[in-house]
Amino acid sequence: MASRREAPLMRGGSGSGGQPLSRGSRVAAAVVVGVALGCLCAFFYPEGFFPRASDSAINWPRWADSGACDTSREVANLKSQLLSLERKNAEFRKQINELSMKVQLAGQGKNEVLHKAGLFGTVKALRTNPTVTPDLSINPRLAKILEQVAVKKELIVALANSNVKEMLEMWFTNIKRVGISNYLVVALDDSIENFCKSNDVPVYRRDPDDGIDNIAKTGGNHAVSGLKFRVLREFLQLGYSVLLSDIDIIFFQNPFNYLYRDSDIESMSDGHNNMTAYGFNDVFDEPSMGWARYAHTMRIWVYNSGFFFIRPTIPSIELLDRVAGRLSREPKSWDQAVFNEELFFPSHPGYEGVHASKRTMDIYLFMNSKVLFKTVRKDAHLRQLKPVIVHLNYHPDKSDRLKAVIEFYVNGKQNALEHFPDGSE
Secondary structure (H helix, E strand, C coil), rough: CCCCCCCCEEEEECCCCCEEECCCHHHHHHHHHHHHHHHHHHHHCCCCCCHHHHHHHHHHHHHHHHHHHHHHEEEEEEHHHHHHHHHHHHHHHHCCCCCCHHHHHHCCCCCCCCCCCCCCCCCCCCCCEEEECCCCCCCHHHHHHHHCCCCCEEEEEEEEEEHHHHHHHHHHHHHHHHHCCCEEEEEEHHHHHHCCCCCCCCEEECCCCCHHHHHHHHCCCHHHHHHHHHHHHHHHHCCCCCEECCEEECCCCCCHHCCCEEEECEEECCCCCCCHHHCCEEEEHHHHHHHEEEEEEEECCEEEEEEEEEEHHHHHHHHHHHHHHHHHCCCCCCHHHHHHHHHCCCCEECCCCCCCEECCCCCCEEEHHHHHHCHHHCCCHHHHCCEEEEECCCCHHHHHHHHHHHHCCCCCCCCCCCCCCCCCC
């Protein structure tokens, strides 16, 4: 077979007159082209097409240091955000608990199951009702006075007319001695208003009201006492808790340091020992019933309507309304009896009871005069106790006994109470 020969390169252009290049010329041309391409690449890509390993090794530590700093800042920022979220979460939990309580209260009586019961022994019902939203429009003048007098939205309140001026003076003198500043006298006549002002005693005189003013000026002790249930309503509507006090009471300590504030009503008791004050099982015997002759009853001595702490809640206001309403319809009724009936009687056919929570005060701290004269003064250990108050509710000779109680507890006269009988003569 004939061998095929390559066409020789021609010198010059493409014309037919060009001469073929020699082998040496072709090598030289290739070298020139290679050098030219190398120069162009060096000019446009001075660092080369790929990063050098040495450059990567040199640049890496700088990148790592910068990344570590950025990471530390990010971690610190995340921690700060986490703490902020935890605080917000705690606030939300608190709001949820408060809203749950309000929802549960709103759902009472609707047979709604709002929560599952917890483990045995861990379930507790609501004990503290929420307070009402203050309504300052009902009595702006009183609201301004209370803002100046009250401490933490709490104050002592007493009603007084000219018939009790001497005891009223002993009442506020001992309050001042103890250092209590949040107290207010509701003056029922001009004389008491002027008397309080002259002795630098906080005083409030209600706007004219024929229904109240007639009783205030001419009513007896029980009638005047019954007015407090109408007067106190405005205090509660304004959002204030009131420690209602009769004036036959002597203060030896600040009572606000001894309140629990977990109930609508905290009241001193007329009971004279633990059984009568806090309740006991009293067995009634009816022999004609044979085998069933013994009937168990629950008994407790009444709360004293002359000294109780009342919180501004809906059940508290309902209680005041009920007692005031009955006293106006039943003028011969005793305010303390009505107060206890409305507070303790349960709902039954034809009657719906007040759903107010209640707490009995410690009978040796909030002491009635029967406890003092029948028990405490005769017991060496109990004589050493310092009560918060003493209420002369069991004895009519109030002035003399009040002075003796002051001598005993304030001035340390150990025989000041000895010459009084246990009861009244």
